[in-house]
Amino acid sequence: MTKTGTPALPGEPGQLAPAAARALFRAGLVSPTAGWSRGFAQANLIIVPKALAFDVLLFAQRNPKPCPILGVLDAGETSGPLLAGGDIRTDVPRYTVYENGTMVAEPVDISGYWREDLVTFIVGCSFTFEAALQDGGISIAHIDQGVNVPMYRSSIRCAPAGSISGPMVVSMRPVPASQVADAVRITSRYPAVHGAPVHVGNPAEIGIADLGRPDFGDPVSIPTGHLPVFWACGVTPQAAIMESRPALAIGHAPGHMLITDARDSRYLVP
Amino acid sequence: MTKTGTPALPGEPGQLAPAAARALFRAGLVSPTAGWSRGFAQANLIIVPKALAFDVLLFAQRNPKPCPILGVLDAGETSGPLLAGGDIRTDVPRYTVYENGTMVAEPVDISGYWREDLVTFIVGCSFTFEAALQDGGISIAHIDQGVNVPMYRSSIRCAPAGSISGPMVVSMRPVPASQVADAVRITSRYPAVHGAPVHVGNPAEIGIADLGRPDFGDPVSIPTGHLPVFWACGVTPQAAIMESRPALAIGHAPGHMLITDARDSRYLVP
Numbered sequence: 001m002t003k004t005g006t007p008a009l010p011g012e013p014g015q016l017a018p019a020a021a022r023a024l025f026r027a028g029l030v031s032p033t034a035g036w037s038r039g040f041a042q043a044n045l046i047i048v049p050k051a052l053a054f055d056v057l058l059f060a061q062r063n064p065k066p067c068p069i070l071g072v073l074d075a076g077e078t079s080g081p082l083l084a085g086g087d088i089r090t091d092v093p094r095y096t097v098y099e100n101g102t103m104v105a106e107p108v109d110i111s112g113y114w115r116e117d118l119v120t121f122i123v124g125c126s127f128t129f130e131a132a133l134q135d136g137g138i139s140i141a142h143i144d145q146g147v148n149v150p151m152y153r154s155s156i157r158c159a160p161a162g163s164i165s166g167p168m169v170v171s172m173r174p175v176p177a178s179q180v181a182d183a184v185r186i187t188s189r190y191p192a193v194h195g196a197p198v199h200v201g202n203p204a205e206i207g208i209a210d211l212g213r214p215d216f217g218d219p220v221s222i223p224t225g226h227l228p229v230f231w232a233c234g235v236t237p238q239a240a241i242m243e244s245r246p247a248l249a250i251g252h253a254p255g256h257m258l259i260t261d262a263r264d265s266r267y268l269v270p
Numbered sequence: 271m272t273k274t275g276t277p278a279l280p281g282e283p284g285q286l287a288p289a290a291a292r293a294l295f296r297a298g299l300v301s302p303t304a305g306w307s308r309g310f311a312q313a314n315l316i317i318v319p320k321a322l323a324f325d326v327l328l329f330a331q332r333n334p335k336p337c338p339i340l341g342v343l344d345a346g347e348t349s350g351p352l353l354a355g356g357d358i359r360t361d362v363p364r365y366t367v368y369e370n371g372t373m374v375a376e377p378v379d380i381s382g383y384w385r386e387d388l389v390t391f392i393v394g395c396s397f398t399f400e401a402a403l404q405d406g407g408i409s410i411a412h413i414d415q416g417v418n419v420p421m422y423r424s425s426i427r428c429a430p431a432g433s434i435s436g437p438m439v440v441s442m443r444p445v446p447a448s449q450v451a452d453a454v455r456i457t458s459r460y461p462a463v464h465g466a467p468v469h470v471g472n473p474a475e476i477g478i479a480d481l482g483r484p485d486f487g488d489p490v491s492i493p494t495g496h497l498p499v500f501w502a503c504g505v506t507p508q509a510a511i512m513e514s515r516p517a518l519a520i521g522h523a524p525g526h527m528l529i530t531d532a533r534d535s536r537y538l539v540p
Binding site (some may be wrong): 053054062069072074162188270 | 320331342344455458459465539
């Protein structure tokens, strides 16, 4: 299956059913997915050969804040309940391909890379709790500013697992001092999509020298009276791939997520 | 390392530090662990060869209510942060050994079975939320009656993973009708130790013909006005081992748990 042509966007992306959004990407549309299919969980992707799958799943188990697993497709499987009728090789708008830890391509379709031994991990994404933050009266700077969320390689080390190790990648959202407690309270109820923040207020302490120069995504301006609040980020597995250098791994391009059929509310606890 | 002699119990088991409790078991004491080391999380155990480890970890990921993973020891590792200074081969009071799905031994020490390719999964246990239920004013029948919790093979099927499949095992606690909502609310805040009930009130509907004849543990009497409430149970991996028949697997004897260094409160959300 390969993508041909570029379909037009039928109406407002926020109103699209997940299957309809995936069909558009499958047909060739390329777009960041922020704001798409509102109410449905979007997800990070990490795809590795079966020989590496235990290490990756154990890495996720040991680092549940950056790597909350929503689903796993068995070796060779290209669809599953989180993307009913879909195809993991084509339904994400843009992918990243790593060989020996180096990104070698950013294709819009990975059919040409597919192998029967590839295992797909579907990892929770903070887009789910961003909707809850907005519902709680907390504005999201990167949405308001129309850019991708800023993400940073922190100095926090993940717990290693077998051949996989790496730094925790964190996303940052500026929050008014008066709303920091609310932001913690609201996001802590979504452990399956990164949960509570990992750090509040002092970027230098987690190895971030310059908030204006994120490692992934775009910088956002921080209004006076706002604190930078850091959440564990689903790009962490890709940073671990870069450090651990397996022969092959495939991810999603940051901000270009898998739109799943799971409602955000499924991940709300208690 | 083998157990020799039977040490005397120094004082009240509920007051023992986890390391002291483990040392007693290591030295030869055999006892159910209910009520021991109050405030610290006890855990189920499932130990399998590395070749089966991905399937078991994926089974746990797909069935988080019965199989909440608290920690994983790498192949050949016999200790870890959940049992600092301990030895997984000796520190549980009694084990179960399965060959081709059949229990062949219930040793108090598995040193003789140990292999360098064995991977240990430490799985959350409902003892953690039982303390919270009691704090919430809900009495626990099997504790009051001085017996082990009754456990049943239900007709609920777990999501399979590779070579591993099986039924969900459930534990049952009678709860007064007026406190069922409280019991749900309280346990739902402990997703890492089985979380909210999977069923309330109708055992026949989940394949349990006779509450008086549990598959594991002991029957308890159900007072008038109480409903039987069912929670997913950490014996589920052992039921899956019995059905899936791998060459070798090792568990804990029901009620004879690993006492970990993790406080119960670590598993409280949000």
